[in-house]
Amino acid sequence: MSGLGLFGTLEMARNSLASSRTAAEVTGHNLANASNPSYARQRVRLVSAPSLPTTEGPQGTGANVAGFEQIRDKTLDKYLVSEKYLTGYYSSKLQTLNQAQARLGQILDRQTVDPKSGKIEQTGLAERLTDFFNTFQSLSSAPTSNTERRLAVVSGEELSDRIKRAHDRLNTLRTDINSEITDSATEVNRLLQSISVVSQRIGASETTETGLANELRDTRQAWYEELAQYTDFNYTENSDGQMTLTVAGQEFIKEDTLVDQFQATTVTDNPTAVQQGMTYIKPINKTGLLNVTGGKIKGLIDARDVTIYNIQDEINKVAANMITEVNALHITGFDLNGANDNTLKFFTGTGAADMGVNATLVANPQRIQASAYASEPGDNTVSRQIAGLAQKAVTNLNNLTFNQRYGNAVAQFGQSIANVESHLNAQETVERLLLKQRDTVSGVSIDEEVANLMIYQRAFQASSRLITTVNTMLGDLLNMKR
């Protein structure tokens, strides 16, 4: 009689018990990680045990656990990493630009009413520009009035303060962004170190043991996705499973070994105006800036060097031309005493950073040179000309008025933010869909696992029953000879 025999059957039942128990353990592992977002479900790969040749033909000898399979779509994983660069980019850019918008302070408020005028009172730069020209209009209707002269000085001070504050706040923001870029570089280095270490452990584990190091790969994938939020990168595995990671074509991890890191730096070799004092990223072991194209770092740099710089530059242009145009008229005029001082400018400074009203005029508004003629204090020619600058198409502002130029800059700035917000919304939708897709492939379904558990439980029970049955049969056999 060929075949397994009773003892062989016992052995087969024992293996079956072990397989069912292992399968139940894997199911338990899946259930334990059901809420772990970076976990990819696993399943046991059961294969038939080698068959036993018998005179009746090959006979099956049960099942064995061949390995543990991780259900993961690598293409989806890589796609998700690339989408995270974009999400990180738009998210950081939007956050930064919203801060810039708040600091610019050009809001629409239709609730606050000025108790003096009964009109809606707003405190943005656009309103201060109009008010400045309006005070000179008032002065032109009462050129010898000390009150109107004082108001003209105060209005000039308010305008200067407003411009300087906007400039300074945006400057401070650009400096704060430098700190954030430096912090992001530190974070990137931490992640690169972690990815390198875990890659080495994956290599060691998969060399010495059979099967893939599923948990370590899950961890590494989570770190890839975290790194992608900061910067774009590419990663490949060679035939030995060693991973190489590059950013903008530069190697940072080569065959699992960390070879370079991010370093925050400034441009010292002929920096452009926008680069002056600003922080960028370079590889520690190489010269030249690193040209990242995605992620939070790129988002911060673009927000700082493009959008925020542009609005700052526009404000500066408006301020610089305002100073030039007003002063050019003021130095030609005569004050209340009939005197002309052709060095007495109304505004001091050259741009938004240092704009102010001449201290001489602040101390003595009578010296505002509003008349065009000596000994004619009642003349309003110069004050009318200054008021008329509100409608003047300024050559250096592309033939726009001051308010038009500023209004265009604000609209463009707002449109940039709106565009980023729109892109971010679309990007978040794409990322969510991808996450959902990945979850349908790799995620743990409790219902599914519990159903599987029941299967493995029954299989275990069946194998136990087989052992009991074979044991009884053995007993019967032994009892045949007393």
Next chain:
Amino acid sequence: MRVTANSFPIDLRQQLSSLSEKQAKLQMRASSGQRIVNPSDDPRAMHKVMGLQEEQRQLYQFQKNVLNVRENVDISYSAIDSMKKVFDRASEIATLADSAKSPETIQVYAHEVNQLLESMVQLSNTKHRNVYLFGGTKSLTTPFSVTRDSEKQITAVTYNGNEKTISVDVAENSTVSASFTGQGSSGILKNNKGADIMKHLLDMRKLLTTATPDDIEKIKTEVSQGLRNDEDNFIDHFSIIGATQMRLDTSEAIAKKRAFSLEPLISQEADVDLAETLVRLNEIQNAYVAALQTGGTLLSTSLLDYLR
């Protein structure tokens, strides 16, 4: 499609977050009454509103200019009206003085004309808010100064102002003359058409003082002719002031109307349709509550509830 342990809660979380964000936005709009607050809310609308508000502020300024000019014009009119009254009495005296009157009466007239001259000089140096109204653009200098004899009688009146006036903007590309001159082609007291009230009063006083029959005759001819020119000048200025006041009223009314008409345009861009916003807010709130209720039901159900 596999639905995993994380799928549904993640979806629910995202939906609740999205609905909460929409609720917050709608609630902000309903409470502020504004559709846009920041430039990024609607850049095109913000740009338009900024332009309209700039225009509105300029129109308010034009109204303010009108007020300032009107104040000066009204005060000037009051002074000129008083001058006219002085002139009317001088003109009366010129008519009354004849050879039939007694020398004592003529002397009384002379004395009265002297007082009228003093009043005229005083009125010609009228100030308002520390600014002389009839000195042209030399508005801080006393327009008319006098020379007196040993008896402190005025012997000469000198004009120290100039013949320039200032223009003030009362609308876009529209100005109005906002000051007066004592002397000049448009002078209140002396022009180039024979009006010179100070000289005529001085001449009349002199002729009434000496009071020969020839002097009396000169009053009837030369001085009276001069006074007629003065009267024409005063009447001209009353017309000019009347026309100026009408222009000011018209400019003010136009500026007010335009500023008012800009408000609906601003509102159209900036303000929220409250009814629509409240209806939408109600819809979102209902969706939020429904999401919570269904989420709560589904989250708590699984196969584990049915296994013994």
